[in-house]
Amino acid sequence: MADTYLDLVNTPLPGRIAKALGLPRPSVLRRYSPGETLALDPVLVAGAGAGADALADVLLGWDIEVRRHVLPGEKLSAAVVVLDRAASPADLAAPMLELGQAVRLLVPGGRVIGLLRSSADTTNPAEAAARQGIDGAIRSVAHELRNGATANGIVLRGDATTTDATTLGALRFLLSGRSAYVDGQFIEVTSLPAASAADLAAADTAAGEGVPDQPLTGKTAVVTGAARGIGAKIAEVLARDGARVIVVDVPAAGEQLARVANSVSGTALQLDITAPDAAARILDHAAQRYGGVDIVVHNAGITRDKLLANMDASRWDSVIAVNIASQLRMNEQLLASPVFSGTGRIISLASTSGIAGNRGQSNYAASKAGVIGMVRAQAAAFDGGGRTINAVAPGFIETDMTAKIPPLTRQVARRLSSLQQGGLPVDVAETVAFLASDAAAGINGQVLRVCGQNLVGA
Template identity: 85%
Template structure:
């Protein structure tokens, strides 16, 4: 459903009225278009040390104009602050104050990205304080940005450096239009073997040079709940990126499912994912047509909302069965099958309801929190291997379901995020496509919120 208010305040007269009245003025977000230039204006790389110097050199190789200090009045596409050597809270002062000057110069849709090490990887109190301090500072900066700009972070785990391929893959995603509704988030990356990910450090970022147009070419992906809404858009974006898509949904949605499969040049598979043989049927379908299964996207989900005091067993059990129990059962069978690739990706749809809870959604929140628990536990089993499992947690996304929310409630929900608007299905799909790619090989067990930073304090 269109956000009429957003459209109005981005026209001259209504925009001036909204400004005069102090009303929210959400910006039109910069979303990905094929062949986009990653950074048409200069990019600031703030911070001292070998990590910052090395990253600046890589960006120059991407055909990006790089500045090491703010030039008064010069517009910036992005500001990157590198704090990988911070060992005391006092080390944050200079780089973050320079970042404060840079955010004034960001173009609409600009990006702020911090690179720093995890507080969990040190036992030194001052070092941990500095690292956790970056986290709090960047979350706060993200709340302050305007004009559709976003602020996010890349957390280096273990031996990861600022120029590892997985670090650069995460950086490229956060700088691009693909991360339009990802705000106030932190991607933890670990180093992986050089042959496990495209070496972005050795390529340029100029249009059409070095970066694969179809990073999922040759991969086979299964998307459940693909007949409509977010699932259909996931299928489209994965296909755009080169994947062969198997669109899965219930027989009742067969006509819509066939239309999606035809649109993306994939195949349709009608089944109930709660059936005991669901995974076996998917694996047989893949084996007969493609040979190997590379990407599984657990998108299918239902809501059966009621206050817990009025909840009955049928509502509770149906939500648990679809949203989490089916995933657990299917994953067990996928992982036991030789059809599932040794470098396979599993991406599950969680929800901000599973993180913060939501009135009238105890069953739904339990199921989506369960997805997060499942992902984190399975990631430990994948640690050190080529497989990954992650979750994407959407916030308020403009779908047929949210269009049924009462108008006033819907408007409030839209304006509660830092970006002051709802996201689109494509925003969720872009995050999933990134996590399915080689560029995300060093990201495992993470929950990426696609919510425009709509949780207070998170």
């Protein structure tokens, strides 16, 4: 559903009136289009040390103008602050204060990205304090930015470096228009075994400006719940990025599903994902049509909202069956099947309701929190191999479902995020496509929120 207020305040006179009255003034976000240039204006790489120097050299190789210090009055496409050597809270002052100068110079839709090491990887109290301090600082910066700019972080785990292929893949995503509605979030990356298939593939997609617009070429993807809404958009974006797409939904949605399949030049499979043989049928279809499957997107989900005091067993059980029990069963069968690629990707749709809860959604929140728990626990089965499992947790997204929310409530929900607007289905789809790509080979067991930073403190 269109956000009429957003459109209105981005015209001259209503924009001036909104400013004078102190009303929210959400900006039109910079979203991805094939062939986009990552940075039209210079990018600041702040921070001292070998990690910052090496990253600056890589960005120069991407044909990006790089600045190592702020030049007064010069506009910036992005500011990347490298804090991988922070050993105590005192080490944060100089780079963060320079970042403070840089945010004044960001162009609309600019990006702030922090690179840091994980506080979980140290037992030194001062190091842990510094690393966790960076987390809090970057999230706070995200709340301060305007004009559609975002701030996010990349957390280096283990021996990952600022120039590992998987780090650069995450950096490219956060610099691009694909991350328009990802704000105040952190992506943990690990290094990959040298010369492994995953490492080589990630290195190819992290390399300079010659990255293809179709990074999923040659891959086969399955999207459940694909007949409409976010699922249909995920299928569209995966196909745009080169994947062969199998769209799955219940027989009752067969007509809509066929339209989606035709629009992405894919194939349609009508089935109930709660059926015991659902995964077997999907695997058989993929093997017969395409020889295998590389990407599985668990998007199918339902709501049966009711206050817990009024909840009945059928509402509770149906939501759990579709939203989490089906995924657990299907993942077991996927992992056991040779049809599922050795570099396969599983991406599950969670929700911010599963993180913060939501009134009247105890069943839905339980199912989506369950998805998060499943992804984090099952990551161990993927660790060290070429496969990954991750989740995407959307916040307020403009869909047919949110269009049914009462108008005043809907307006409030839109303005609660740092970006002061709801996201679009394409924002979720872009994040799913990134996690499905070889560039995300070192990201495993993560939950990436696509919420415009609409959770307090998150």
